[in-house]
Amino acid sequence: MRMYDIIAKKKIGYELTLDEIEFAFMGFTREEIPDYQMSALLMAIYFNGMTLSETINLTKCMANSGEKVDLSEIQGIKVDKHSTGGVGDKTTLIVTPIVAACGVKVAKMSGKGLGFTGGTIDKLESIKGFDTCLSIQRFIEAVNKVGACIAGGTSNLAPADKKLYALRDVTATVDSIPLIASSIMSKKLASGADGILLDVKTGSGAFMKSIEDSIKLAQIMVDIGYGAGKKVSALITNMDIPLGNKIGNSLEVVEAVQILKGAGPKDLTQMCVALAVEMLVLAGRGDADFCTSLVEETLSSGSAFEKLCEIVTEQGGDAQMIREPSGFTVARVCKEVISPKSGYITKMDTEAVGISSVMLGAGRDTKDSEIDYSAGIDMKKKTGDYVKEGETVAVFYTQSEELFDNAAEKYLSALTISGNKPSESPLIYAKVEKSHIMRYE
């Protein structure tokens, strides 16, 4: 078998066999296939796509390339959740304790933030002592003991995907639906949960910009999951507007606590209830109505909040910091961003909002950037709100005064302010299950 022939075959649009996929991608992982041949193949895949069978084979091949987590020591059905990444997306911090409080085990592998999107691991690490680098044994113990654990992926989970992603990132071959699907699902298959809920974020603050592309991506991921014996479903959710009001690591932890105490923003609460219900349904806890009542009960009774405290304590974190939000590093600079005109906010370029929070120090420009956990944005006005000239649209937090001006300029450039109140967009566009798509208004 020759890599040249595999590139040529994909280039003219033929389907690659399992053997050819293994030869190319495992050869690349073992450094037997040079980068320059793989990048040519990746670009040919960008143009000609992959069939479902090719995508499943690639996913399995990458999932098998390293360590696979065996969760059989955890009793009952284990669920996981994956978000394709967005701005202000702190849902994992909220949904994980809710689902665990409803009696379903959550074995959650999370990632760090990169670019304009945040990452759950960074948010959790803003809690003093919180440890996300757990051995698989510790991970299993924690899930067994408190019902949930949120850990960073081990470095040897799907190493083929890691190496491939690094090449895609510099060769403009990231935005290929089968490559995105296999990248996400290879890590999820390797991480051992029985049920996986996919949150495919869609819009100006997400990698997927169109609902139709998101549905296509979700369908492929659901099919891959079932092909590997997992229960998978997906929600296609709105990322044309940041989720909740806070962006930035410790700011988002504080907002998550508000939600769990029943006092957070409505959009974020609704989204978290929907995600938690889906995870419970996937785990077979009951039908949607029953699970909704369970979830609402955990919020009103405070049991979900208590579960978060247990999770934090179990992973070495200081639960007192979230019981009475204090002890987080305080930003040195706290300054208001003022609206230059009056009118309705009709649109927020959510990627630009995310970038402005990175400019304040809340995110990473490159993999090695240091994060300022205290930096971020408290949005006072969002899409649909009326704002007067001179009124505060957001409060910025940062350690360095000089970062403010550029970030504020970026933030204001992200807002479209005009005369007419915009119509409201749905929070959730669609739900994708095996052989079934349900679209919401």
Place this chain on the structure above:
Amino acid sequence: MRMYDIIAKKKIGYELTLDEIEFAFMGFTREEIPDYQMSALLMAIYFNGMTLSETINLTKCMANSGEKVDLSEIQGIKVDKHSTGGVGDKTTLIVTPIVAACGVKVAKMSGKGLGFTGGTIDKLESIKGFDTCLSIQRFIEAVNKVGACIAGGTSNLAPADKKLYALRDVTATVDSIPLIASSIMSKKLASGADGILLDVKTGSGAFMKSIEDSIKLAQIMVDIGYGAGKKVSALITNMDIPLGNKIGNSLEVVEAVQILKGAGPKDLTQMCVALAVEMLVLAGRGDADFCTSLVEETLSSGSAFEKLCEIVTEQGGDAQMIREPSGFTVARVCKEVISPKSGYITKMDTEAVGISSVMLGAGRDTKDSEIDYSAGIDMKKKTGDYVKEGETVAVFYTQSEELFDNAAEKYLSALTISGNKPSESPLIYAKVEKSHIMRYE
């Protein structure tokens, strides 16, 4: 400027600017742009093509990447010819002395054979003493003195193309019309002739398989040439059947001599007359009718043959070897290939015929393979001929008995023998000039 953005721009189908082309391709030549980014760009070019303006910019950029031959010391118009490569294509050995004998200077840069196609340099080197590695000064002197010179390209002619071709060759990105056009024309622009005749070989024994693709390629190359102030035209010629009867280096030199003495195969003679006439017309020697009479005169008078002897002598070769063909290394094995059945040869897979001559030792599998100058094929029957079962279809020459069987099997598999006499195909399909295509029957 970032290579990533250039790849992404081409991927979504936008035209690259001159600055972007220089940044990418000169950066690659200087090893500032890694192979894996260039191969991704090449594959995006394969899919999205290049505009004429991009192709001209790429060609000029590669032509300017190394030494440029200055032929201004040679008086009069200098013409060159380029064949895209075929099987049994010894036309350069014949056309060069004809054109020079008609009083037009030929400054010919040639290449070595690779794969199933032969190369002029290899054929000439089968003549004892013949030197194709000339300094530019010696090249100019030779053209001035005898009217023609055939040299191998200097290693520093269009080095960007050389480096790029090596990458295309291993990433399945050779068969892109703008990349082929810019590769050929960058070397031709750098090699200094005023007029260039392109022989675009088409069919089973050529890289270009369809007449329409060949016309498209020719049009782009003609446009590039005019864009750089050169006179260029192209003939689209038949390579569905090997040219002449002989394949292999010294065998082809002997056949070239036969043509120049007026005693060679009809197809090859006609093709050479047509090519020579085009070169003379390009050089402004007269109209096609007048140039045809000039060419025929050089063949009947023997002046073209004498010119070949002068060229050989000037480049250090032993002209006696071609005056009385002898002194060539004699193949140790000379063996007939026998037809397994009776009928008309209706088709020859010309690439397979070329491969069978390589299997006898006449060509190169890789750039570093050694060539056996004596090896090759003398075809006794070609497309359109009737052959009886047990009759000789070809005589094979090789140094090693054990190479015969596989090569003969390959050769016979290339022939389609059936009941009906096939209709005759034209030798020349079309002529492409600036803004004008003439198609022949």
